[in-house]
Amino acid sequence: MLRLMTNKLTAGLTAGLRSVVGLAGRRLLAAALCLVVVGCSGGTSASTAPSQATLTRAPTPAQATDTQGRYQLVFELPKTDWHTSDSITGQATLSLVGSGSVDFGSSGSGPIGYGFHDVGSSRQMGPAWTWDCRSDRLESGQPKTSQITKSGGFNGEDPNVDFYRSFFADPLVHLPAGDWTITAVASFVEGSGCSGASYTLKAAVLVHVTA
Secondary structure (H helix, E strand, C coil): CCCCCCCHHHHHHHCCCCCCCCCCCCCCCCCCEEEEECCCCCCCEEECCHHHCCCCCCCCCEEEEEEECCEEEEEEECCCEEECCCCCCCEEEEEECCCCEEEEEEECCCCEEEEEEECCCCCEECCEEECCEEEEEEECCECEEEECCCEEEEECCCCCHHHHHHHHHCCCCCCCCEEEEEEEEEEEEECHHHCCCEEEEEEEEEEEEEC
16 A cells, blocks of 8 residues: 655645645545546555646647746647547656756656646646655756656546546547547656655647547
8 A cells, every 4th residue: 555645745736736626635535536646556645636737739840838947848749739539649848957966756657747628628637646756866967758658647526527437438539529628747846755845747739639
């Protein structure tokens, strides 16, 4: 069973974050919640919405960047116009600006997660992280990369529950027709032992999906 973190990683991962239905910061009850965390082995999770990220709608390919202090997150998609039959792909890269190296801590599921928001709708998925802590090191010229993945939770009584179940059951990323914000989020704490200053970087791209 994944242990609850009692150090500053908790604050780092939860600062400014919320779940699809605003349930972050407390245990997700199995009777009321269906939780999906791709690439992790369950456990309590925190999640965030892309509402504060900087939107980028650009000619294909598209790139969005967020820089805080010595850290930079770059999110790249091969195109912004997709079809519902397409498997949407993209990659986020977390790098250290300048020279040197730094120790950092993040969720055991990794520092980078992805959120999907249906513009003009309440449909919103992820990202989410498990509460366990993993120590890592970021070195100049050796960034951390992550392909688009799914993670998140939903309430079993949500009116969009059938959509959420279908979305998370699909091993690939398919989105319905419309405009969607896809946000790469890097959440971690600076320092060894998962203690130190917390950082949350967000880079969002607006995509258009047609049937």
